[in-house]
Amino acid sequence: MLLKRILAVSVAAVLMVGCARHAEVVNVYSGRHYQADERLFREFTEQTGIRVNLVKANSDQLLNRLEMEGERSPADIIITADAGRLIIAKEKGLLQSIDSEKATQLVPSHFRDSENFWLGFTKRARVIIYPKGRINPSELDSYESLTGDQWNGRVLVRSSQNHYNQTLMASVLAAHGEKGAENWARGIVNNMARNPIGNDRDQIKGIAAGEGDVAITNTYYIGLMLNSVNREEREVASQMGVFFPNQNDRGTHVNISGIGITANSPNYKNAVLLTEFLLADQAQNVFASENYEYPVNPNVEWPELLKSWGEFKSDTLPLHNLGEFIHQAMITFNNAGWE
């Protein structure tokens, strides 16, 4: 009996998924899993009547699924939390140009693909975190300066498996070439306070625990920690300063969360509408105030916390130029012995 009921329910579920296709929809594969994103999608549905269907998973796996599904893929949009993945998606022919005047105007050209195959909707600066009081920010300068002898045994950074580090490495490769980038990575490895363990938050806590003195992390983790439910974590974050490296040369490395429309998108028009929605003021405000990411839309005012870290110069090398370096990044890390 139970078996019959279970079968009936699963058949019904399958049918329901099948029927949902007839209404106006846009199908999203997303490598981001923030609740703020989902709330924005619901808001989009309310405003336009277009239903957002969502699958969230690791962005590499989603790209692979997209590739395997081929021209029958139901996906319209792919969202990733890293520019490198979108560059790869374009290389594989999984994307098409986003035909939107609005979007092109709102997103600065170095944060989108040269042919608009993808574009960033939030910015994420990879910075140097230091303990206020213990370290004077005047001692800090650039990613490169962390390889100096005075930082021996004091640098905290996570493993080279991490996408943010890989795209940072691509930008270093673009600036210094293979040889120079490998030397930089070797210098950082020499100065590491410990083997790379844990996530970005763990690097910040490592500073508080005195295991190291500076950490390379994304800024929004400080924002998340300042708003943590754990009092001690808020305490730790409040002791930390944010330093934007390379202000005297190419600028701080800034990655994006980006969006691309799939090559075989069955609901192209709706996909463009959703893209524009994510770039408009309302959504941009939510990303900045709830996730502490930098809005990509220059018209949107930053919340207080982001303002308090200060204005900064970001690396203006167009992110799409990193394409040729993204594949080399991991090899350089390995050669330098960065675990």
Next chain:
Amino acid sequence: MIKKLKGFSTPIRIRNYFNGWMGISLLVCLAVAFPLMVIFGHLFKTGDSSWQHITTNLLPAYTINTLILMGGVALLVTLIGVSTAWLVSMYKFPGRRVFQWLLVLPIAIPAYILGFTWVGMLDYTSPAYVFLRNNFGVETGQFLFFNILSMPGAIIILSLSFYPYVYLLARTWFMQQSASILEAGYSLGHKPLSVFFRIALPLSRPALVAGVSLALMEVLNDYGLVNYFGVDTFTTGIFSAWFAFGSPVSAIKLSGYLMIFVLILLMAERMDRGNRRYDSVGSQFRPLRQKELNRLNGFLAMITVMLPILLGFVLPVSMLIYWSIQTSHLAFDHRFLSLLKNSFLLASLAALAVISISVLIGFTVRTFPSRMARFMTRFATIGYAIPGAIIAVGLLVPFIWIDNQLARITGSAGGIIITGTWFTLVFAYTVRFMAVGYNSIESVMTKTSVSLDEASRSLGMSNRNTLFKVLIPIIHPGILAGALLVFIDVLKELPLTLILRPFNFDTLAIRAFEFASDERVPEAAPASLVIIFVGLMAVLLLRKTLKKQGYVHHP
């Protein structure tokens, strides 16, 4: 069994290969093994430039790390699992009856959640560390006591998660031992320890091997925990090949090698065990009577069984409850109920599928033993060691092909019909968790004498009646235990669910993972707690059934 068969004439041997049972089993095994064969097929593809780099620079270190991790976990789960199972089966001490159930509990906690929780309990901002630091000036770096994000840390956490596999199978085994065998040992002058090492341990070998091999396959499969702990294993290598080098081909090739490695391990164990049989031939089964322990030994026994319960369940769950209270306003929204429903239905369906197939092929191998039949089952159960994300790739190949054919036949221009539905997910779980169901069913079948089947057949019962009227009523508890394990495993499962799920479909494990992977561990606590709670309900259900069956003895 094998020896006897050799005496038969050829027609019977042929009949062992060609009959309805074999045919259906073979078909089912083929279906289950198909995604694995896709992975296997990649072995013969030529590698790209990343492949070259990975095999020369990374693989040696990854392989050594994996072997160390496996060795450490094998040792620790055997130590914890067998010693606790032996104590609760053989001795009376305070709280024994409660402990024997509590010992199973860590199985309800996904390994990565246990890992995140323990890190949260020991790291710089944890309540314990803050308290010790502020009141006693304890400073031990970022983590209290020792750096948990390390190889030893990973071994301990994985062992705490997986020892129940060994414990559960070993305890069932000890409970089913006739007291007379052990008493024979005592009467021959052996001390309790010597009875344990000379009789109980060798006798419990099939259970032990089944349990440890489940634990090790889980270890090989794990990515979330080793990645977070910074231990580069073979599986990390697979994902590194895929994610960092952008080379799915290399990732699948590596998985193929992993499969060969697991196959060789399993075959070696089989060959070593050879034709020995472990069923009790004697008819005078008498349940064990637990021996009283004196006060000191009783206390020591209590401490021994309490330790894994405390570290693997009570402390982490307390921490999760503490976090849940802190974050309850965020967690319990209107969608929580649908998460629960999805998780529960998926787990039930998968358990049903795995167990039906396991009983079918288990019975076929038992009734028509042949080398081919055994190889077939080995191959179909190997999915347990393959990372879920890779199985997903192997699975998408045939499913998308079927979808394309369906579209061609119906002439529809539309999208995808079966890929990304419940059916895909349940199928994927079946590929992934066959070993869990099959091992427990095989374990009870081995324990049940084949002479029962022979008696049934000689009384004119058909094979089907022998299975349904004789065998299944006897091995009922084993079937339930297997179903329970699969149910809990699916409840905890992550990578397959993430990538294969339909649109707008979430489970509890996904909710927990999403928060944890955003480095928001406290927010992951409520969903984790519900996973654990549903798992506990499953354990309770099992207990009730076992009691009815008379498998729990109350002296």
